[in-house]
Amino acid sequence: MEIAIVGGGPAGLSAGIVAARLGAQVTVIDDNSRLGGQLIKQTHKFFGSRTHYCGTRGVDIAAILEQELRKTGAEIVLNTTVIGHFQPNILGLASSQQFTKLTYDRLIIATGAYENNVLFENNDLPGVYGAGAVQTLMNVYGIRPGRRVLMVGSGNIGLIVSYQLLQADVEVAAVVEALPYIGGYHVHAAKLRRCGVPILTSHTIKAALGKEYVTGAVICRVNRKFRPIKGSEKRLKVDTICLAVGLSPLIELLSQIDCYLVYIPELGGLVAWHDENLQTSVPGVYVAGDVSGIEEASTAILEGRIAGAHAFLSLKGRDANPEAEAIIHDARQELAVIRQGPFGEKAARGKKQLQQYSPARPVIPQ
Amino acid sequence: MSRKTSEPKETRITNHPILTFNRGKKVTFYFEGKPMQGYLGETIAAALVANGIKVFRYTEKHKRARGFFCAVGKCSSCLMVVDGVPNTMVCMEPLREGIRVERQHGRGKL
Numbered sequence: 001m002e003i004a005i006v007g008g009g010p011a012g013l014s015a016g017i018v019a020a021r022l023g024a025q026v027t028v029i030d031d032n033s034r035l036g037g038q039l040i041k042q043t044h045k046f047f048g049s050r051t052h053y054c055g056t057r058g059v060d061i062a063a064i065l066e067q068e069l070r071k072t073g074a075e076i077v078l079n080t081t082v083i084g085h086f087q088p089n090i091l092g093l094a095s096s097q098q099f100t101k102l103t104y105d106r107l108i109i110a111t112g113a114y115e116n117n118v119l120f121e122n123n124d125l126p127g128v129y130g131a132g133a134v135q136t137l138m139n140v141y142g143i144r145p146g147r148r149v150l151m152v153g154s155g156n157i158g159l160i161v162s163y164q165l166l167q168a169d170v171e172v173a174a175v176v177e178a179l180p181y182i183g184g185y186h187v188h189a190a191k192l193r194r195c196g197v198p199i200l201t202s203h204t205i206k207a208a209l210g211k212e213y214v215t216g217a218v219i220c221r222v223n224r225k226f227r228p229i230k231g232s233e234k235r236l237k238v239d240t241i242c243l244a245v246g247l248s249p250l251i252e253l254l255s256q257i258d259c260y261l262v263y264i265p266e267l268g269g270l271v272a273w274h275d276e277n278l279q280t281s282v283p284g285v286y287v288a289g290d291v292s293g294i295e296e297a298s299t300a301i302l303e304g305r306i307a308g309a310h311a312f313l314s315l316k317g318r319d320a321n322p323e324a325e326a327i328i329h330d331a332r333q334e335l336a337v338i339r340q341g342p343f344g345e346k347a348a349r350g351k352k353q354l355q356q357y358s359p360a361r362p363v364i365p366q
Numbered sequence: 367m368s369r370k371t372s373e374p375k376e377t378r379i380t381n382h383p384i385l386t387f388n389r390g391k392k393v394t395f396y397f398e399g400k401p402m403q404g405y406l407g408e409t410i411a412a413a414l415v416a417n418g419i420k421v422f423r424y425t426e427k428h429k430r431a432r433g434f435f436c437a438v439g440k441c442s443s444c445l446m447v448v449d450g451v452p453n454t455m456v457c458m459e460p461l462r463e464g465i466r467v468e469r470q471h472g473r474g475k476l
Contacts (some may be wrong), residue, residue, distance in 0.1 A: 007469070031439055033460060043384050074405050081439070124443075126420040126433025133437035133457075142379040142387035168379050212431045213420040250440070319435040 001027045001075070003311050004091060004104035006253065009037020010297045011289025012110035013065040014304030015311070017106075021070035022312040022321045027102065028074060029093065031081040035069070036062025037112055039297060041135035043167075044160050046297065058297060059139070065301075081209045085256050089284075106284050106311040109254055110304060113247035113290035113292045114267065118152065121207035127214025131161045131244035138168045146240030151175040152205050156184035156343075158244030163191050165242075173236045176203040176219050178226050185343075206233060209240055217241055249291045257282055260359040266350030267293030273359055276332065277310040278303055281359030286311055293354075295347045299338055305331040375447050377416045393463040410456035410467055411437070422446050422456065426472035447471050 003019045005012045008030035020026040030323030034040065042058025046077045053061045054068045069076070077093070084092035118121060129137075129145055131153070137143045149170055155178035162172045175192065179200045182189045189199060202222055209216035221232035248269045255261060259272040260281035272280045272287050279286050286307040289300035309327040318325060339348035380389065387471040390406030397419060404413030411434050414422070422444045435443040439458040448454040449466050453472025456467070 031458065059385075114438070115436055122431055124432065126422070126431050128443075129434065131437050133435060136437040137412060137415060137434075138379065139385060141408045141416075142382070142385065142389070143408075143412055143416045144379060145415065167383050169381075213433065262421050 001025055001103055001104050002315060003027070003106045003108065003111060003308070004029065004102055005108045005308075006030070006091070007110035007112055007289070007291075008035040008076070008110050009110060009289060009300065010039055010065065011112075011291075011300035011304035012037070012108065013062075013069050014301045015108045015110060015286075015288055015308030016074050016304075017065065017068045017072060018308035018327055019312045020074040021222065022309065022316075022324050022327075024106075024315065025311045026072070026074040027077060027104075028069065029077045029080050029082055029091075029102075031079065033079050033210060035066045035076065035078070038132060038135075039065075041139040042160075043130070043139050043164060043295075049276070053298070060298065078357070082253060082354065083203075087254060090256075106286070106315050107257075108286040108288060108304075108307045108311055109272075109291060110288045110300075110307075111250040111253060111291045113294055114250050115243065116246045116248055117243060118205070118245050122210070122214075124214065125208045125210055127210065127239055128208055128241045128243065131157050131242050131349050132241050135161055135164065137278075138164060138170075144168055144170050146214075146238070147171060148173050148238045149240040149242050150205065150219070150236055150238045151242050151244060152248070153177065153244035154179075154189065154199055154201070155183060155244060156188060157248070158242075159184040159188035159192060161242060161244060162197060163188065163195075166192075166195055166197070170240075172197045173238050174203075175199045176205060177201045178204045178222055180224070184283070200358045204228065207240065209235070214239055214241055223325045234307070236299075245326070247290060247294050249294065251291060254280065254285075254287065254291070257285055259285060260357075260362050262354060262357045264350045264353050266346050266353065271354070273354060273357055276306075278307040279310065279314075281362075284314070293347055293350050295344070298302045298349070299335060299344070302331045302335045302338070306335075320354075377418065393461065395461060395464065396466045398468055399466075404461045405421040406461060406463075408461050410446070410454075410459050410461050410465070412457075413461045414456065414467070421469065424472070429471075445457065445474070449473060452476065 002025040005028045016028045039058040039062035080095040083094045093100045207218040221229045254272040286305040288303040309324045313324040338344045402417045432443045444457045445453045447468040
């Protein structure tokens with residue numbers, strides 16, 4: 001295969017669409033039974049980016065991208081996990097009870113991210129969910145995770161999922177946020193407040209209650225150093241605790257390929273070093289989307305376009321299709337605009353920091 | 367949207383302001399020998415939660431209960447024995463007619 005893409009979320013789909021349209025042979029591999037990645041559970045309308053599906057719900061964007069990819073005739077491999085990488089240029093693919101190999105010329109890794117957990121007593125009890133899992137249950141399968149939920153984290157995911165819980169007729173007891181201010185967009189927070197959901201800043205979860213599964217939660221106030229304030233504990237009767245405390249890039253495959261990894265907190269932790277074409281320290285291996293640094297769907301789409309176009313360009317040369325360079329140029333400009341905004345600024349800082357490292361002089365991250 | 371109700375609610379959402387759920391064919395599967403219903407197109411984990419099942423397995427050393435956590439095949443919290451095969455990630459595994467799903471104790475035996 002000329003270009004193999006691991007992950008069929010917004011980044012992987014966009015990379016596939018661009019590379020296939022330019023004229024490359026493309027395979028997109030995903031471990032789910034349907035394409036779209038985390039977009040399929042996002043029922044809210046997107047905003048922030050003028051040019052990218054502004055006003056469209058995530059789930060509809062997934063459908064649009066899937067349709068565009070299918071039109072190109074790219075090969076799509078579902079229900080299949082890439083479980084390893086072998087030298088040279090071989091991926092190991094596992095589907096139910098079957099193992100196959102795939103040789104590639106260029107590889108785009110768009111594996112996305114994984115839900116963070118936080119430390120508190122009993123945080124392993126059934127009934128403690130990642131916010132993404134709650135979204136999957138409710139918005140993909142139409143199943144309520146519980147009757148009454150404590151949301152931990154007031155970033156955009158915490159706020160949006162809280163509102164989606166209300167839409168699914170699930171009670172939200174409270175949103176707790178360790179920071180002294182609300183993390184996400186105020187328009188989302190305001191919706192929750194209008195529905196009577198308390199958003200408790202400078203608060204954290206101290207413990208989950210229950211033996212076999214969650215029957216309650218203990219929350220408390222925290223001081224400026226995020227230490228619990230004694231005597232401020234409060235018990236809440238909930239059957240579900242939803243964690244929306246950030247994401248970490250899924251770098252396992254990149255680590256196995258021996259891409260140079262750098263620890264950048266602004267990007268969510270360890271990420272593969274990459275240049276402005278999204279190429280990692282290993283020539284021919286690209287990243288795109290959350291795995292290259294936690295951001296959002298619109299930046300993932302743009303990064304996917306750059307990675308897809310550059311993978312094509314490096315494989316076939318600029319004469320094969322002059323459009324490739326234009327795609328990269330436009331996407332870079334749009335990325336710069338998005339990252340100027342208040343919520344893109346953190347990622348912009350992270351990406352800038354990344355450039356201070358060099359794969360020629362790698363620093364082992366602590 | 368009524369938010370403060372005390373009467374029990376269905377786990378399955380039927381009325382949603384934005385979404386409609388096109389569920390597949392209704393099928394029967396067995397959890398610990400007990401027949402349960404779910405729909406084709408959903409994962410085993412989703413069907414279990416819809417049937418009120420919260421505990422999916424118990425850990426090897428401390429026998430701690432584990433349930434549904436990440437839903438994306440990454441955390442291994444949902445490993446169960448499906449048709450005799452241990453360590454099946456039920457959050458990724460599609461539901462099928464007649465399958466036998468059991469809680470896994472410890473690492474599971476082949």
